[in-house]
Amino acid sequence: xxxxxxxxxxxxxxxxxxxxxxxxxxxxxxxxxxxxxxxxxxxxxxxxxxxxxxxxxxxxxxxxxxxxxxxxxxxxxxxxxxxxxxxxxxxxxxxxxxxxxxxxxxxxxxxxxxxxxxxxxxxxxxxxxxxxxxxxxxxxxxxxxxxxxxxxxxxxxxxxxxxxxxxxxxxxxxxxxxxxxxxxxxxxxxxxxxxxxxxxxxxxxxxxxxxxxxxxxxxxxxxxxxxxxxxxxxxxxxxxxxxxxxxxxxxxx
Amino acid sequence: xxxxxxxxxxxxxxxxxxxxxxxxxxxxxxxxxxxxxxxxxxxxxxxxxxxxxxxxxxxxxxxxxxxxxxxxxxxxxxxxxxxxxxxxxxxxxxxxxxxxxxxxxxxxxxxxxxxxxxxxxxxxxxxxxxxxxxxxxxxxxxxxxxxxxxxxxxxxxxxxxxxxxxxxxxxxxxxxxxxxxxxxxxxxxxxxxxxxxxxxxxxxxxxxxxxxxxxxxxxxxxxxxxxxxxxxxxxxxxxxxxxxxxxxxxxxxxxxxxxxxxxxxxxxxxxxxxxxxxxxxxxxxxxxxxxxxxxxxxxxxxxxxxxxxxxxxxx
Numbered sequence: 001x002x003x004x005x006x007x008x009x010x011x012x013x014x015x016x017x018x019x020x021x022x023x024x025x026x027x028x029x030x031x032x033x034x035x036x037x038x039x040x041x042x043x044x045x046x047x048x049x050x051x052x053x054x055x056x057x058x059x060x061x062x063x064x065x066x067x068x069x070x071x072x073x074x075x076x077x078x079x080x081x082x083x084x085x086x087x088x089x090x091x092x093x094x095x096x097x098x099x100x101x102x103x104x105x106x107x108x109x110x111x112x113x114x115x116x117x118x119x120x121x122x123x124x125x126x127x128x129x130x131x132x133x134x135x136x137x138x139x140x141x142x143x144x145x146x147x148x149x150x151x152x153x154x155x156x157x158x159x160x161x162x163x164x165x166x167x168x169x170x171x172x173x174x175x176x177x178x179x180x181x182x183x184x185x186x187x188x189x190x191x192x193x194x195x196x197x198x199x200x201x202x203x204x205x206x207x208x209x210x211x212x213x214x215x216x217x218x219x220x221x222x223x224x225x226x227x228x229x230x231x232x233x234x235x236x237x238x239x240x241x242x243x244x245x246x247x248x249x250x251x252x253x
Numbered sequence: 254x255x256x257x258x259x260x261x262x263x264x265x266x267x268x269x270x271x272x273x274x275x276x277x278x279x280x281x282x283x284x285x286x287x288x289x290x291x292x293x294x295x296x297x298x299x300x301x302x303x304x305x306x307x308x309x310x311x312x313x314x315x316x317x318x319x320x321x322x323x324x325x326x327x328x329x330x331x332x333x334x335x336x337x338x339x340x341x342x343x344x345x346x347x348x349x350x351x352x353x354x355x356x357x358x359x360x361x362x363x364x365x366x367x368x369x370x371x372x373x374x375x376x377x378x379x380x381x382x383x384x385x386x387x388x389x390x391x392x393x394x395x396x397x398x399x400x401x402x403x404x405x406x407x408x409x410x411x412x413x414x415x416x417x418x419x420x421x422x423x424x425x426x427x428x429x430x431x432x433x434x435x436x437x438x439x440x441x442x443x444x445x446x447x448x449x450x451x452x453x454x455x456x457x458x459x460x461x462x463x464x465x466x467x468x469x470x471x472x473x474x475x476x477x478x479x480x481x482x483x484x485x486x487x488x489x490x491x492x493x494x495x496x497x498x499x500x501x502x503x504x505x506x507x508x509x510x511x512x513x514x515x516x517x518x519x520x521x522x523x524x525x526x527x528x529x530x531x532x533x534x535x536x537x538x539x540x541x542x543x544x545x546x547x548x549x550x551x552x553x554x555x556x557x558x559x560x561x562x563x564x565x566x567x568x
Contacts, residue, residue, distance in 0.1 A: 008364025015357065087348030094312040094342050095365045096334040
């Protein structure tokens, strides 16, 4: 195992985050805080509880998940796309680094950033909305699992993309709508029966549901199913990354 | 260094390597090449000849369609960790991490190639390349020549024993070119094997121990530079005449003579390998025919002349 290489990639990526602190951390925390202000403190006070939880507190897990998914994808995709775009990818390809080690470095850094961001958003939410966490260990587990899974997904997007537009297409056109429709702002049980069933095809439902369960003990789907679906998605992403490196797809001629 | 590595005489061995890209373009056609340990090897060839493809295959960036490559006796595909730790690559393009500082970029390279932190070595590399004053500067603020130095520093950060320089002095000024030549020689003196591709023939002529010429994906020649120049080079005797001539003097058909400079110079091409160049007899015969001259000097083929002739001579 090339530990110095994993460390070098990880440190390099983290350094980029701290160099662009406003864009990487401050901006997503600020924009999520606005949701808390508008939907939590302002509108939320006029809405009824959902399953015994105030609306402001109810949306916290969904909003954290919204940021977590977008930032994980964005961090990891940008991390590997940038060297491809600038041409410095030659160095990674000619280095004694296995695909697994490269993924550990890039995805590890992207996940770390996302988890840091999630934690910051959680702390920030305390200023606007009171909340509690029933299963803190599971909350951390869901946070980590989701960050790693979607960082892997972002890594795949970064490898696939050959321009900046493609880099944005999946997060903007797929992930954000799925998150909004995945129960970030409402319980799936509030939908008409047909849409309740349709929502089960949305993988983000399982993530938000499981994460919300760790906070308030209530979920739209069984928490075991949530964990299982997240693991399946993680496995699929890992297999896709392994195939990309083995085949050299978009990396080696 | 492993036993296998020390027992093999070649730093790099390329055997039957071919490369056909997806579009069907065949960049390399069954190339065989051995690079000796500790030499400076210049790979010459016109644009699109396959130089960069060959280097990229050896460094692991491009996969060969056929054939094998070993570095210090290790297969570059099967034993990629061992080979890549030994190899440093300076690419042709100025691909840099624009927003990073010089120090961070070079330190990153060292770590990426599996070496533990060694600030003293990085400092030495930066000082040797006159980059020490710029260590905290962002790469984007540097000139093209300085960026080229940063790429070299990155390639040397992990102390490779084999260094590939793909067009190292493209776009750099004369002073920097000479600095780089000195640096390459200094590296060779420390035992580093250097393989460079270049468009500047004088660069190869100045530095290389051996020269390989590649064109249309085929390695058409590998030779000691001096031997190559002796073997394929020709010498000419330039005779500056007192009075210009319109036609060659009669009775000298056995000599390869030609007129130049509107008849003011008589050129005699002779075989450098021959024991008798025929110069003395020619000069006597010219004197007998009343041809007076004011100056004599010899002209030698440059490596560029040889290269152009070789490349043109291939079908």
